Structure formats: structure tokens, C-alpha cells
Amino acid sequence: QQQGTDLVVDHLMQLGHRDILHLAGPLDWLDARARERAFASRVKQWGAKERPIVVGDWSADFSYDFVMSMKRLPDYTAIFAANDSLALGLLHGFHDRGISVPNEISVVGFDDMPGAAHFIPPLTTVRQDFRALAIKSVEVLQAAAEGTAIPQRSKISMDLIVRSSTSVPREASAEMSGLSS
Template sequence: MATDPAPERPNIRQVAARAGVSHMTVSRVLNDAPNIRPDTRDRVLAAIAELNYRPSNAARALATQRHQRIGVLMESHFAYGPTHTLRGIELAAGEADYSVTSVTLRAEDPAGPREGIEQLSAQGVDGICVIAPRSTSLSALRQIEFRVPVVVVKSDRDPTFVTVSADQRMGTNLLVDHLAELGHRDILHLAGPLDWLDARARERAFHERAKAWKLAERPIVVGDWSADFAYEYALGLKRRPDYTAIFAANDESALGLIHGFSERGISVPDEMSIVGFDDLPMTAHFLPPLTTVRQDFHAIGAKALEIVIAAAKGRDVPQRTRLPIELVRRRSAAAPRGGLG
């Protein structure tokens, strides 16, 4: 005897037709997105109830008020640190049975942070991790009222946001101490762009540590993180420098310096010691291999995810978390061997 087929489960387009809205509007209602008119929301919820529409993910979200999804707002997706921090978030999220939705900001768009948050909110997120390393982006985020917990990857304590980062001061101190212990008393700092929070943190820490060691006072050089800038700087010096070491704010800048000084006939480290920051995978293969400090971007991302999930579940979380940094000694720094002036 034949049996009647099971009734077809209603789908989101049927809910949209019943409510007289688009299926995207239904999705936004299910994800509790902001900026939906109350009467529209009521019509959609009524249609959902009438049709008994309950996809599994939406049912869980409606029941628990959690979506098992974390949003990531990111800029500078081309930079090594932000990219690998995002990867750390994604790997940790998979282990925690969460999904990740990311939005990348456009540096030239002043409305980017607000639009990015709206995009993430429309997709239904339990919390947001922000990897926005420039102070201008962070200032824009302070003007936004968030409905979910937010964790920002930044080095300094922040009055508005919970923060996670590697300990930039610790990393800078390790490098300055290493050079000073080798005997250097005149060290140049080639900084990153000072709109970047990590560059500013390293610059401040450098000045403080240099003062503690009573090193020669010398203006910093502000770069743009790139090997090209550092290379051109080294080539463009009008005379052989009288400082004996350079603390470059990142490994790419250190690479450009090594290249430029090599073409100038200034040997690293025999005549000039150079150290970097980050420990990129290729730094062991620079000529000479680069002395630097290692910050674990995957661990930073994993910790940011752990904290934002805890906050989304209503748990107490630390206002500031700093992960340790490790000095990696290689062959680009040595004791000074006579003046270069």
C-alpha cells in the first residue's frame, strides 16, 4: 500500500513571500540584524510561525541567542601579521565548532569600519574580533555602538575595548638589550608608520629603553614597513653612518637595509648590526640570517577568539592580554668593530 509523501518543508523564499519581503530580509531577521523596521520584523516572525519554518542553524540561534559564528573586521590583509592572526582565529574557531565571517576594510574609505560592522551584524555573529592596526580605524570604531562583545588586537591598554596582543614592549626591550649588551651605544631606530599602533608602541619602547641604557640620542627614521623604503634609505645616505646598529621595526625593513648596505660596501654585521621584528619564515635565510624577535600570530588569533567566545557567553574576561615574545639570535648583529664615521 502506497503511503503519502512527507509534506515538503517550507523554505526561506516561502517565508519571504508570506511576509511580503525579500529572502535576504528574512535572513537578516533570523540573524537579529540591526536597522530592520519593527513592523517588518513582526511580519517575518509571524510568517515563520505560520509556516513552522525552522532551519537547524536558525532554530539554534533563536533558542540560544547564539549563532556559533564570530565576525572578524580586518584591514591590511596584505600584511603578514594581520593575515596570520586571522588564520589563527580561523583554526581555533574550527576546533571550537564556530564559523568565522571576515570583512576587509578599504583604507581609503572613511565609512569602512561602520559598514564592515553592519555587514558582520547582518550575518549574525556572537562577537567580533578586530584586526585594525591603524589608530584612525580604531578611532572610527569608537563611534559605533556594538551589540556583541568586541576584542581588538592591539598592543596598548584601551579604555573602550578588550585587547589582545603580543608584548611589543617586551620584544623591543629584548632587542635593545641585546644590542647594548654587545657593546652598541649609538643605535638608529627605523620605525614603521606611526599611524600603526604596533609601530608607535615599538617607537615609544625604544626611546624608553635607549634612555635606560644611556644610549646616544638620535631622531628616528619613519618608514612604511617595506623593504623598498629601507633599501632606498640605506642607498641614499650621503656618508657612511656613525651609528653602529639599527633596530628595524619589522623584518622586511631589515631585509631592505641589509641589501642597501651591501650595495654601499658596508658589511653586516662587521660594520653595521641590524635587527628586525616578527621572525618571518624566511629570516633564517637572509644573508646574514636575521636576529629578530618572534611573535606568534596564530597564538594571538587563538587567544582573541577564546576571549571573545567567553565574553559572548557572559563570562568575565581580562581587559588586556599580552602574549610573550622570544628573542631569536642569528648572525646579523655582533659587537661593534670600530667607527664608521
């Protein structure tokens, strides 16, 4: 969770985002809590704006309703959604509100769910190796059942899959278009 979240924050910071909202999953889930902690830590390391997170329920309906309840374009320029379903709801909501992703706000998900490459726009997201995770989980369960030494913790590699839901922040984008005139 740390590695994947670091990839997201680093990507957005390298694009120039300094104010990112984290739309978390339910904090009674270990994955959501780990991503939330990793996000807060990495944003602090970058010296970026720290803001309260929004806690969701993993669903596209929650994030769609979140966007539809906005009174105006938010001050933050990017959203890190704790999973791709939340990101999908954000993309749908921004589309319905006439807010351009990524021109006005960037969106990143987590999990690279099937179909994420076909969202509009295609979603930048973290790809986890679920097969490797499953194998490690079975090894731990097998060792516990057999009473043998439980394998040491190991990290499963993650990759940031950059697609077109992220770009430079709107301020930088406006400055760049003003320079080209």
C-alpha cells in the first residue's frame, strides 16, 4: 500500500500538483487505512498542502454523489481515489458537471481494475500483482495450518499505469497556454 501510494503522490507532484485530495475507502479496512497513512506521510515529505481526507465506501455511487454535491470547482487540483470504483464515480460526476478531467482536475485510482483503460478518460492507476499476492497469502495460510514457520513479510511490486486522467495542474496548464499565444 505504501509503495503504490508513493507512486501516485510522486506522479502528481512531478506533474506540479501541490494540493491533492485523498478520497479514502472505509478506514476500518486495512488497505484503506494503510493508503491513508501512506498518503499523509508522502504529501508531508513533499511539503505539499495537507488537507482532511474524505472517507468513502469504495463505491462509484459515493464518489459520484460527492462530485455532484460540490458547489464549485475545488481548490485542489487532483484527487487520489483509494480504488478504481471511486475513481470511476469521480470521472462520471465531473463529466456530468462539465468539469474536464484532466484539464481542470486530475484523477488517479488504485487497483487497475479490468476496464480502467476504457474509462473516459482512461484512468491513471496503480496496478497490483494480485496473483503474487494470492500466492503469498496461500503460503502464509499453509504455514499456519502446518505449524511451520510463517514466511517473512515481503513486498509485492506495484506499477503506476499512467493514462490520460492526469496532467499538469490547471494553473500550470493556463500559464502554458498563455505562453504559446
